[in-house]
Amino acid sequence: MFSNKEAFKRHFLQRLEMMCGKSFAESTKDDQFDTLGHMIREYVSKDWINTNERYRAADERQVYYLSIEFLLGRLLRHNLMNLGIEELVEEGLHDLGIDLKQIEDVESDAGLGNGGLGRLAACFLDSLASLNFPGHGCGIRYKHGLFEQKIIEGFQVELPELWLRHGQVWEVRKADLAIEVPFWGNVKVLEENGRLVFQHTNAEKISAVPYDIPVAGFKNQTVNTLRLWNAEPSPFPFHKDILKYKRETESVSEFLYPDDTHDEGKILRLKQQYFLVCASISSIVRGYLKKHDSLHDFHRHVCIHINDTHPVLAIPELMRILMDVGGLGWDEAWDITTQTISYTNHTTLSEALETWPIRIFQPLLPRIYMIVNEINERFCQKLWQLFPGDWKRIERMAIIAHDQVKMAHLALVGSYSVNGVAALHTEILKKREMNDFYQIFPEKFNNKTNGITHRRWLLKSNPMLADLVTEAIGPSWIRQPEELSRLLEYQNDSVFLTQLDDIKKRNKQKLADRIQAQTGISIDSSTIFDVQVKRLHAYKRQLLNVLHIMHIYNRIKEDPQYLFYPRTFIFGAKASPGYYYAKKIIKLINTVAEKVNNDPAVHDRLKVIFLENYRVSLAEEIFPAADVSEQISTASKEASGTGNMKFMMNGALTVGTLDGANVEIKERVGENNIFIFGLKADEVLNYQGYRSVEFFHYDKRIRKVVEQLTNGFFADVDDEFEAIYDSLLMQNDQYFVLRDFDSYVNIQKKVGQTYVNKEKWLKMSLMNIAQSGYFSSDRTIKEYVDDIWKIDQADYTRLYH
Structure with a gap:
């Protein structure tokens, strides 16, 4: 059905009418997406079956990656790209009057994660398959994922994330492989043939039903499996109140990270964790015993x-x-x-x-x-x-x-x-x-050190830059991302740098159009796009960023001639529903945005944007458009970060502390191609006698912005930001926001001064792209394979030749 364009069009039209019971002329975008999705899944099935047969026949060591999160994002375009049929399908649909981009927008993000942890797991699965390694994922099929974030009057409001409301074309339900997971009850200890035997009696059992999603490698016929478990009532429940049992059972796979501030939430989270491992390991062992007589090996x-x-x-x-x-x-x-x-x-x-x-x-x-x-x-x-x-x-x-x-x-x-x-x-x-x-x-x-799949975060999300790279150094970087370093040959090529600049401008305008459509706010794409998108947590210091914005606003108001390169600050972040303090910071960002964006005195110099419901598909639009990547966590607190790598790969320059992978980014690009500020990790860990009130008293800039949190500077917020004020002064500023404020202000001045020299900025940007290949998850996975997992690449010669 994908042998050529005409065969694809013919099959697509036949399949759409069969599936939807209506003519093509009557079909909706949803109908067209469902039809295409099912066709792709069927197309991948042969390779999926052959991959599993190959693993079984070889009986080689396999890795199973257990994660409470898998932040997959959308899969349509990614699958088309990895299967090598993207161009054929796009042209075929175009002939039928269908825009693939519009079809792609029908797909909901698979919202099975919160942030870097879940996205890392998804990147790892892509690299395992693309490198021909036998590696599979095991997770939970959350009905609602994390939550859909709405911003109402500046506040985060959580709504259920209905990513399954139209079904899920990529998954295959395998009810015959369900596993019974026991909770509660008693353990009876017996002696049989001289050894102790343990029986779990009176247990409340729930059924873990697997839904398998194919994970296609990049143009290599390898298709691994992500198995997601759905919690369903057992066919033979041992429970007096069946309705209560059904509700409690289904809640196990309903939400990611239920609020655990009370015992009921703690029990549910612990249930989720055992549900995942019991179902996954029982399934792994069952598959193993089909080929082996015992578990000794x-x-x-x-x-x-x-x-x-x-x-x-x-x-x-x-x-x-x-x-x-x-x-x-x-x-x-x-x-x-x-x-x-x-x-x-x-x-x-x-x-x-x-x-x-x-x-x-x-x-x-x-x-x-x-x-x-x-x-x-x-x-x-x-x-x-x-x-x-x-x-x-x-x-x-x-x-x-x-x-x-x-x-x-x-x-x-x-x-x-x-x-x-x-x-x-x-x-x-x-x-x-x-x-x-x-x-x-x-x-x-x-x-x-963590990595990101360059196939999604450059090849897919930034096709204009990917095409420029391929034109310059050939396509080998797609399979060998370290080849990106060859771009350094173009550091003094003015034509190449101009092309790089043009691509950034076009990506910025696309994001500006998106922001206008979503928020109604018009932004100038010639300003510096300064971006901080990540989970909202105090140690990630979105607060430092917003206090600096308040300081810039104050300076422009005090002195209209103040030298400041026009800047658009863009935020995206979700706060955990029970994280009261993080929600206050979201409210503060939106309150600052409201004030700044409506003040004619700064209209053409300063804008603040908070993009609600940050997710993978939105991230794919943001990273290619960013000029500045904010990686400003308190040193020693961020384990790695992967957003820093995605920004770097798309040519944004990092403003960051020497924390997590920022350290290794600096080592790769050199100190002249990154903007480092603030305390170092050892200084934070060994800091003696920090008193935030001293910085408050001795630095009038700090005193002004902190006082503005509670002195009526923001209209109609009452005592909304007292918790933030108290955290900085009464609770001694746990994450050294005030201590690093001066250093942050100075580095941001340097950013503006550097951006004015466009040639220098573009060379710095190119250096970051060229050195980003090291941060591909392909490199990370090879290190896991060599040092930890000891698995071999699959050899498909016998199957395909």
């Missing part, structure tokens, strides 16, 4: 990677299956488990290292708690042998302590590899946050 054929602590229950769950189902003893089961599970840590923030109260954990997961408790007992015995009498160390390192189960500690003890996601982050883990564990398990710790 399981670790030689399977690697299970846990993306942060959310899936860490994979460790006791694999132990449970090996012992209770496979009949293995504790020592052998532990040996297999600790050679199967690898773990990525994504944070240095202690509040993000999950803990669960025993009073919730034990009754909900009785058998799993028994296993975790035994792991803790044995680990503490080992610590006692190593450090006799050092009770404080044992207390610090215990997996269960102070009536809490510590998930990061369980991950550190039960995995064979622990990696950070940027060089700085890994060093902080080793030397500070996890130093106790590093002293015992130094061989486990390693670094894998």
